[in-house]
Amino acid sequence: MKLYDKILLIVIIILLLTSVVLFLNKREGDFLFIKTDLGIKKYPLNQEVIITVKGRIGDAEIEIKDGKARFLHSPCKKKICEKRGWISKEGEYAICIPNGVFIWIGGDDLDAISE
């Protein structure tokens, strides 16, 4: 390896490490998105509510509380989605394949809210 190749390698490693740090440093999300065959719906996370959605095999209950969300109840057999537990950070998700329900957390990338 030539000297310049080494420099290149070091720089690339630094960039990669920085990316990883930025990626792990995810912030708390603002919204829950729920995707079913009927479409995608968006719910603010700053509320306490249980949402019932229609899936392919039955109704699923999704709970929002304290800025987090989870599958509270699902008609699927394995309950993998329920076992996933709470999600709250941007990009986190839970999925119920048999029932075709996909939930994930998104941000609104707003700087402020005027009220």
Add this chain to the structure above:
Amino acid sequence: MWRRFKYSGIGLFIIIIIFFSSCSPKMITKKGLYLGTFLTFTVDSSHSYVYNEVSEILNKIDEKFSRFNKDSFVYKINNKKGEWVKVDEEFIDVLKFSIHMNEISDGAFNPILGEVEKEWGFYDGNYKIPSGEELKELRKGTDIKNILIDKEEKRVKVVAGELDFGGLVKGYALDLIKNLLEKEKVKRCVVNLGGNILVFGDGKEEFKIGIRHPREAGLIVKIKILSGTVSTSGDYENYFARDGVRYHHIIDPTTLKSARSGVIEVTVISDDGMLGDALSTTLFVLGIEKGERFLIKNYPQVKAIIVDKNLNKHFINGAMDLIVP
């Protein structure tokens, strides 16, 4: 060999620049309670020290303009009715501005509605509907001429009524904070003082601001601006309901009751925070047609979004251009 390095070096340099410029400066958020409301202060990390001075600015404003702080000018003026109270030049400037707003708006903005707000219970939450007789009695205290200013001796008195700068003091605070940010050459900053927003940046990267939906959880609209202040007044902030009627704290000085202009929310986007704050109340009281005419005539540089009771949005002075789809 050297040439090869030169080109790959330049390429690498460009990649690094793109990489780092794509990451906004690291921001730090501080929170506090000031002027009876919540402050969220977000600033680029290399300027986090300015928060101490922001805190000082807000405490000083409280010490002069608060209705409830017993040492404030406002408290003294309101409680020593008819007596001169020694103030300072800053206080006189803000007071004069509020009187100017009253004149230019034909009374729609009124800084001497303190007694009325108190009677309705909007200060302490002991809400009540005053009788016609009581309102008639209170009217004497709402005349702008009750405020006397002695510029020479720097003193103020009110002969009747009570001063209330609630309609502009938060915006004024944002102006002072903005001066500080300029002085300290802050790169990027967002100040949220009880829903009154100041954004301050490099003039290249925009800020995205949501406007609260007046009736539901969430937003009614999103806007983007490079810099400036955003003030919103709504009938949902401080209100009570009796027999299906909503009584809110934005008082129409002509009726001394909650303004019923058909407007439920006003957002003003202005470089001048105090003006924006005062205008959000003024436009709320004036209503859509009068408000629009008033703003176009007097402040063509100030943009506003008015939401009427049917949730229709009215954009004034090009506010439409700020909307984020």
